[in-house]
Amino acid sequence: MRRVVSLFLIVLFTTFSSYVFCIGQTEDEIKANLPKMLGANNVGKEFWFTIPICFEDESFGWQNFVKIYVTSPYRTNCIVEVPGKGYYSIKKTIPNDVIEYAITPTQGQPYVKGGRDPERPDEVFPGAGIHVISDDPIVVYCVVRYHWTSDGFLAIPVSSFGKEYIVAGYPVDPMFRANWNYKLPNTCGIVAAFDQTKVRFTLGGNSLTKTAGGLLPGQTVEKTLNRGDVFMVSTQGDASDLTGSRVVANKPIAIVTGNQCNNIPNGNQWCDYTVEMDLPTFTWGYDYHIPNVAKQPKRAYPPLLRIFAKEKNTTLYRDGKEFGYLRGSNGIEGNGWLETRMNSAMVPKVHYPVVISGDKPISVTLYNPGVQEDQYASNYVNSDPFVMVMTPYQQYQKEITFCTPAT
Numbered sequence: 001m002r003r004v005v006s007l008f009l010i011v012l013f014t015t016f017s018s019y020v021f022c023i024g025q026t027e028d029e030i031k032a033n034l035p036k037m038l039g040a041n042n043v044g045k046e047f048w049f050t051i052p053i054c055f056e057d058e059s060f061g062w063q064n065f066v067k068i069y070v071t072s073p074y075r076t077n078c079i080v081e082v083p084g085k086g087y088y089s090i091k092k093t094i095p096n097d098v099i100e101y102a103i104t105p106t107q108g109q110p111y112v113k114g115g116r117d118p119e120r121p122d123e124v125f126p127g128a129g130i131h132v133i134s135d136d137p138i139v140v141y142c143v144v145r146y147h148w149t150s151d152g153f154l155a156i157p158v159s160s161f162g163k164e165y166i167v168a169g170y171p172v173d174p175m176f177r178a179n180w181n182y183k184l185p186n187t188c189g190i191v192a193a194f195d196q197t198k199v200r201f202t203l204g205g206n207s208l209t210k211t212a213g214g215l216l217p218g219q220t221v222e223k224t225l226n227r228g229d230v231f232m233v234s235t236q237g238d239a240s241d242l243t244g245s246r247v248v249a250n251k252p253i254a255i256v257t258g259n260q261c262n263n264i265p266n267g268n269q270w271c272d273y274t275v276e277m278d279l280p281t282f283t284w285g286y287d288y289h290i291p292n293v294a295k296q297p298k299r300a301y302p303p304l305l306r307i308f309a310k311e312k313n314t315t316l317y318r319d320g321k322e323f324g325y326l327r328g329s330n331g332i333e334g335n336g337w338l339e340t341r342m343n344s345a346m347v348p349k350v351h352y353p354v355v356i357s358g359d360k361p362i363s364v365t366l367y368n369p370g371v372q373e374d375q376y377a378s379n380y381v382n383s384d385p386f387v388m389v390m391t392p393y394q395q396y397q398k399e400i401t402f403c404t405p406a407t
Contacts, residue, residue, distance in 0.1 A: 044157020162280020285392020
């Protein structure tokens with residue numbers, strides 16, 4: 001488990017162009033433009049999210065934080081609070097700059113779990129959500145900054161929340177338990193932005209998946225959440241995975257998924273905490289440009305991709321050539337989602353950007369591998385596992401402002 005030597009942050013302040021319904025548009029074109037028409041982007045005045053548990057054992061005794069970065073073109077009041085934990089802080093933004101809030105893991109996470117502690121059963125944590133609210137539009141980026149492990153995500157505002165999600169997780173590596181008796185689950189946090197939110201969670205995963213609450217693939221649990229409540233779901237056991245789980249609610253919700261420490265792929269050290277905020281299905285698109293983040297000279301293989309279907313009977317294409325077919329729209333691997341390397345021919349050090357497409361709306365999440373597979377035992381590449389949800393071409397912006405906080 002290697003330290004992230006440097007941490008850089010890019011916060012995007014995005015603006016959508018205006019869209020109107022036009023005579024002559026097909027139903028598919030209208031559906032494709034709906035997210036833009038609805039203003040689905042990362043700019044907002046209110047945010048709710050949570051922090052899946054991070055691996056603290058190796059960072060114990062150091063100052064570990066959940067850091068929240070806020071940027072805005074305006075000078076505006078901004079409040080960050082965790083109602084159920086008693087945390088509250090108000091600051092003024094600096095126009096076109098970044099302000100920072102530091103929350104302890106105990107305040108920011110619904111719960112804290114040591115690496116050798118048992119997985120915690122699926123549970124609702126009242127008021128444990130992190131709430132960010134402002135008078136004027138802002139963009140929020142969250143970084144879980146432990147001494148020896150870090151990751152982060154761009155937050156989605158309440159105005160862009162959805163009522164349906166497919167979870168993008170990753171399986172628990174069996175070597176954790178076999179070698180060190182570590183239990184490092186894949187967890188998913190569901191956050192309610194409104195009172196009396198009814199949530200239905202149907203477990204996906206694989207043949208080895210089960211949750212710490214006893215749920216098996218295909219089984220469903222229902223919860224009623226109030227504003228700020230967090231329903232945390234945790235895997236239990238080796239190779240268990242939440243990927244493909246379907247979450248449906250009667251009101252808009254947020255979902256944040258992570259692994260306490262993650263080997264990508266399993267068996268490939270060294271692990272790192274991973275976290276990402278899942279995107280609602282109404283924002284999914286047809287075409288995804290996948291960058292070559294593994295182009296460093298020493299990276300042997302390309303990243304992994306997990307591809308999800310919104311509708312049944314979806315055909316998948318890589319650079320225009322058919323390579324996959326998904327019969328379902330959620331559930332276990334091979335039904336509503338699949339995993340593949342970014343490039344079809346996995347030749348060492350030969351990898352390149354690709355376009356992943358579907359004949360129906362899809363979602364693509366990129367998983368950066370650990371460095372052990374690069375086989376440089378005395379000089380590892382400086383890259384740890386991370387997870388990044390991809391943005392479809394249909395959601396591209398025409399204006400982006402980059403803000404980078406001081407280190």
